[in-house]
Amino acid sequence: MTVLDWAVFSFYVVLILLVGLYQSRKSTGVEGYFLGNRSLSWGLIGLSVMATQASAITFIGTTGQSYGFGMKFIQVYLPQPLVMVVLCSSPCSSPSSIVGGSTPRTSSWSSASTPGPVP
Numbered sequence: 001m002t003v004l005d006w007a008v009f010s011f012y013v014v015l016i017l018l019v020g021l022y023q024s025r026k027s028t029g030v031e032g033y034f035l036g037n038r039s040l041s042w043g044l045i046g047l048s049v050m051a052t053q054a055s056a057i058t059f060i061g062t063t064g065q066s067y068g069f070g071m072k073f074i075q076v077y078l079p080q081p082l083v084m085v086v087l088c089s090s091p092c093s094s095p096s097s098i099v100g101g102s103t104p105r106t107s108s109w110s111s112a113s114t115p116g117p118v119p
Helices: 002-024 029-038 040-051 056-069 070-079 080-089 095-099
Strands: none
Touching: 040 070, 056 070
């Protein structure tokens, strides 16, 4: 690698570290780190999921696939964002359909099943 390559690489690493240190001041505790202080909208979370799908391994793997099998695989990767939106907005993805089906959502802890004081 040339001196210019090392300079660009060093600048990039230092920039990433500085941005990380600056952003870490806003986060307090584990919940802030893993959940973003619960301040992210559903759109940003969706973009994050799509960016994860288009990660470096996808770019590396798809070049190998296209070399070996042609461009047929692209029909799987292109509609993924649209399919995710359709699946997430479908009635089948609501919590009531997953947990209880068509039954009303009631607590499993009714007053009859709650243990009282031990005599």
